[in-house]
Structures are given as structure tokens and as C-alpha cells.
Amino acid sequence: MSERFSVGDRVRVRRAYPPGHVRAPHFTRGKVGEVQAIAGSYRNPEQLAYGITDAERLPLYRVIFRQSDLWSNYEGGPKDTTVVDFYENWLDPA
Numbered sequence: 001m002s003e004r005f006s007v008g009d010r011v012r013v014r015r016a017y018p019p020g021h022v023r024a025p026h027f028t029r030g031k032v033g034e035v036q037a038i039a040g041s042y043r044n045p046e047q048l049a050y051g052i053t054d055a056e057r058l059p060l061y062r063v064i065f066r067q068s069d070l071w072s073n074y075e076g077g078p079k080d081t082t083v084v085d086f087y088e089n090w091l092d093p094a
Contacts, residue, residue, distance in 0.1 A: 003059040003088070009035045010094035011063060013086060021049035024090045032094040033065040039085060046087075058087040 005011055015030035023045055039060040047055035067080040074080070 003038055003061075005035050005038075005059075005061060005088070005091065005093075007035050007037060011035060011061070011086075011091040012094040013063075014090050014092060016090075021046055023087055025084060027070055028065065028084055028086075031065060031069055033063040033069070033084075035061050036064045036083060037062040042087075044087060044089070046089075058089055061086050061088065061091060063091070 010032055011034070012032050013024055013028045013030060016024075017026075017029070039062055041057045041059050043055040044052075044058050045055075062083055062085050064081050064083050066078075067076055067082055068074045068078065070082060
């Protein structure tokens, strides 16, 4: 499977709140970050959690966020960051 995004691309985490087992932390949804690395392609864990053994393979991206973009009341340094891994189905172009 080819990746939709490349290192350096700005991406927005989908603002979705589906029921069940999901792999995108609430505090990142709707936020914009930058693809730092592509970690490979793996079976979709959201499908695997429900016993779908032939789950589709999705690229996994390492995305870096500025802390101040994640937390409106963040009082730390302006260069502080957080890195989170996301499967492609959770990301849109920013």
C-alpha cells in the first residue's frame, strides 16, 4: 500500500468520536501536526479488536505536535512537543 502522506506533511487528526476501540487519543482530535516518520504498514488494530482477522493494512505515521497546539493552557516552553502514532485512516491533509 502506498502512503498518502510524506515526512514533513502537515496533517489534521480527524475530529471523530466513534464508539468502541479507537486508536486516536481524544486530546489530539481536530489538532494539526507534522508527519515526522512513516513507521510501516500494519493491520488495522480497530478491526483486529473486533476479531476481523483479515483486517486491512494501513500506513502508520509518527506525528509531532507543539504542546501549545494540543493544550490551550500549556505553560511550558514554546518548543515543547508531543509525538503520537496514527494510522492513516485518522489523518487528513491540513
